[in-house]
Amino acid sequence: xxxxxxxxxxxxxxxxxxxxxxxxxxxxxxxxxxxxxxxxxxxxxxxxxxxxxxxxxxxxxxxxxxxxxxxxxxxxxxxxxxxxxxxxxxxxxxxxxxxxxxxxxxxxxxxxxxxxxxxxxxxxxxxxxxxxxxxxxxxxxxxxxxxxxxxxxxxxxxxxxxxxxxxxxxxxxxxxx
Amino acid sequence: xxxxxxxxxxxxxxxxxxxxxxxxxxxxxxxxxxxxxxxxxxxxxxxxxxxxxxxxxxxxxxxxxxxxxxxxxxxxxxxxxxxxxxxxxxxxxxxxxxxxxxxxxxxxxxxxxxxxxxxxxxxxxxxxxxxxxxxxxxxxxxxxxxxxxxxxxxxxxxxxxxxxxxxxxxxxxxxxx
Numbered sequence: 001x002x003x004x005x006x007x008x009x010x011x012x013x014x015x016x017x018x019x020x021x022x023x024x025x026x027x028x029x030x031x032x033x034x035x036x037x038x039x040x041x042x043x044x045x046x047x048x049x050x051x052x053x054x055x056x057x058x059x060x061x062x063x064x065x066x067x068x069x070x071x072x073x074x075x076x077x078x079x080x081x082x083x084x085x086x087x088x089x090x091x092x093x094x095x096x097x098x099x100x101x102x103x104x105x106x107x108x109x110x111x112x113x114x115x116x117x118x119x120x121x122x123x124x125x126x127x128x129x130x131x132x133x134x135x136x137x138x139x140x141x142x143x144x145x146x147x148x149x150x151x152x153x154x155x156x157x158x159x160x161x162x163x164x165x166x167x168x169x170x171x172x173x174x175x176x177x
Numbered sequence: 178x179x180x181x182x183x184x185x186x187x188x189x190x191x192x193x194x195x196x197x198x199x200x201x202x203x204x205x206x207x208x209x210x211x212x213x214x215x216x217x218x219x220x221x222x223x224x225x226x227x228x229x230x231x232x233x234x235x236x237x238x239x240x241x242x243x244x245x246x247x248x249x250x251x252x253x254x255x256x257x258x259x260x261x262x263x264x265x266x267x268x269x270x271x272x273x274x275x276x277x278x279x280x281x282x283x284x285x286x287x288x289x290x291x292x293x294x295x296x297x298x299x300x301x302x303x304x305x306x307x308x309x310x311x312x313x314x315x316x317x318x319x320x321x322x323x324x325x326x327x328x329x330x331x332x333x334x335x336x337x338x339x340x341x342x343x344x345x346x347x348x349x350x351x352x353x354x
Binding site for chain 1: 178179180181182183184185186187188195197198201210211212213214215216248249250251252253254255256257265275276279281283284286288290305346348350
């Protein structure tokens with residue numbers, strides 16, 4: 001941030017009164033501009049025991065596999081966001097269920113909320129963000145070609161929990177790469 | 178947002194190519210500025226069966242009671258944020274445990290992550306943000322003077338779960354007031 005989004009004047013880093021961290025403060029109108037972590041919401045869609053994964057058509061990690069997930073938008077709930085991202089990235093309509101993982105990734109200031117989900121029908125399709133969208137049985141999950149650590153952790157716990165017949169919540173903190 | 182935080186030129190609302198929602202886009206450098214929900218992290222600190230609550234010394238809801246909680250900062254995990262907010266607002270040092278609630282509040286674009294926590298010792302104190310900080314036994318919880326619906330829901334589930342000897346996770350979506 002270089003300029004105040006309210007008035008257009010330059011900003012400077014300063015610790016506001018009563019605060020404990022430097023913020024971008026406007027040199028003209030004194031507006032304080034906060035920057036906070038972002039949430040990524042998504043799910044593991046299941047259809048007849050198989051799991052829907054998407055091959056990324058965009059950077060980062062183009063060509064690698066992920067569950068449908070993306071940045072939560074203003075005005076929606078976490079579950080609405082997970083269903084919206086799933087539709088956008090895979091064409092699949094889902095009923096969002098229980099959480100699998102909540103993963104803090106402090107080095108990129110993100111928290112991922114990743115849910116279980118039931119596909120409402122078998123439909124899925126290639127999208128602008130996914131060059132391939134496919135249902136995998138457990139033996140076929142492309143463990144060596146997953147896009148992110150968050151994907152690996154979530155699929156691992158999803159599969160383990162399903163084997164044990166439970167729906168656990170796993171709160172995970174990821175250290176730096 | 179009126180001005181581009183990168184270059185200082187005016188912004189306009191427009192739907193970027195490949196997107197589906199209007200964003201603030203710079204009329205000069207074409208930077209796209211996203212706005213996303215914020216996370217509030219906090220906890221229910223317990224000491225010898227009693228629960229630590231804070232009387233708000235600041236708006237909104239000045240004078241009403243809350244558990245310690247506040248906006249998550251960049252570079253921290255959700256649990257680190259919950260412990261930090263607890264120290265800042267109540268002077269109490271805690272070990273953060275399991276989640277009680279995850280509450281989406283779409284009309285103000287927030288998600289609250291509220292944990293159980295064990296105080297490391299009995300110390301707690303008035304702070305800049307809390308005019309009174311006090312341990313309550315269950316019968317004394319000031320149900321009629323709680324600051325927010327998120328506080329009420331979380332304390333309700335905390336107390337109910339504790340009676341039943343479980344540590345449930347409650348995923349809650351709050352509608353408009």
